[in-house]
C-alpha cells in the first residue's frame with residue numbers, strides 16, 4: 598500500500614479551507630482501521646481552530662493508520678500537540694507528505710511519534726503537498742509574504758493601448774477566474790497610478806468571499822480618499838507612503854498608513870513587504886501596471902505569476918507592456934520563470950508561472 602490515494606484525499610480536504618487558514622497551512626487528514634478502511638476524515642478549517650489530525654481523531658475512539666499532508670505538530674500553540682493526541686489514540690502508523698517547515702515543529706513531531714513506537718512513512722506526494730502550501734513554506738523560510746502578480750495581456754504582451762484603453766482584454770470567464778484567485782490571497786496590492794487611472798474596487802465578488810486587505814503604494818498620498826478602493830469600511834486598507842511625508846490627514850479606522858523607506862523617489866518594496874508581514878499579511882496578489890510589475894520582477898520579489906493571455910494583437914508600439922522599466926538588452930539576462938500550468942478559459946489562456954531556477 599503506498600497511500601497515494603488517501604494522501605490525494607488529504608490534499609483535497611485541505612483545499613476546502615483555501616484562503617481561510619492564513620497564517621496557518623492547509624492540512625487534511627484521513628484515518629484508516631487495521632484493514633485499511635477509511636474510518637474518519639478531517640481538515641483544518643480556520644486559524645485558531647482544530648488541526649486536521651485533531652479534527653479527524655475527534656470523531657473516533659481509536660484507529661490504525663493516520664494519513665496527513667503535513668508532519669503532525671509537537672508544540673503547544675493555540676491547540677495542544679497533535680503528535681501527543683495521535684499517540685494517545687493508539688495510532689500505529691502515520692503517513693505524511695512533507696515535514697513541517699515551522700522551526701518549532703521541524704522534525705520534532707516525527708521524533709515524538711517514533712519515540713512512542715509509531716511507524717512513520719514520509720514523502721508521499723511531497724511535491725503536491727509543497728505546491729499546496731507554497732505560501733506557508735515561503736512565510737516560514739523567509740519571514741516574508743508570498744507575492745504573486747496577476748495580469749491580463751494581449752498576445753503581444755500589452756495591458757492597454759497607447760490611448761489607455763484596456764476594457765476588456767480578457768473574457769468574462771477569465772475575469773471570473775481572477776475573482777477565484779483573489780479569494781486565495783490575504784491582500785491585493787496596487788499603486789496610486791492604477792487607482793487614479795482605473796478607480797478599481799479590487800474586491801472579491803464571489804458568494805461567501807472574504808474581505809480582502811487592500812494595499813495601495815502611494816508615496817506622496819495623491820489618491821482621492823473617495824476612490825472605490827477605500828470605500829468598504831469592512832476592508833482594511835494599508836497605504837504605503839514615504840516615511841518623510843508630513844502627515845496631517847485623519848483617516849477612517851479601516852485605513853492605516855505604513856511609513857516606508859524610499860529609494861530614488863520610490864517606495865522601498867522590501868521594507869514594505871517586511872512591514873506587511875509583521876502586520877500578518879502572509880500573501881499578496883499584485884494587480885497593478887507594468888512599471889510596478891517590472892520592479893517586482895526586477896527585484897525578484899515575484900514568487901508566482903498568473904498571466905491571462907487573450908488571442909488579440911494590438912501592434913501598438915506605445916501600448917503599455919505588462920512588465921516595464923527593467924529593460925534587458927540581452928536574452929541571457931532575461932528574468933526567467935518556470936511554467937507550472939496552462940489552462941484554457943476560452944477564448945483566453947491562463948499561464949501560471951513560478952520562479953525560475
Ligand code: AOF
Nearest residue numbers: 621622624641648649670674675676699
Ligand atoms: C494548522 N493546522 O492542521 C496543522 C498545523 O497556532 P497553532 O497552535 O494552530 O499552530 C500552528 C502550527 O501547527 C502551524 O504553523 C504548523 O506548524 C502546525 N500544524 N497547523 O494550522 C493543522 N497540522
Ligand code: ZN
Nearest residue numbers: 648669670679
Ligand atoms: Zn497539530
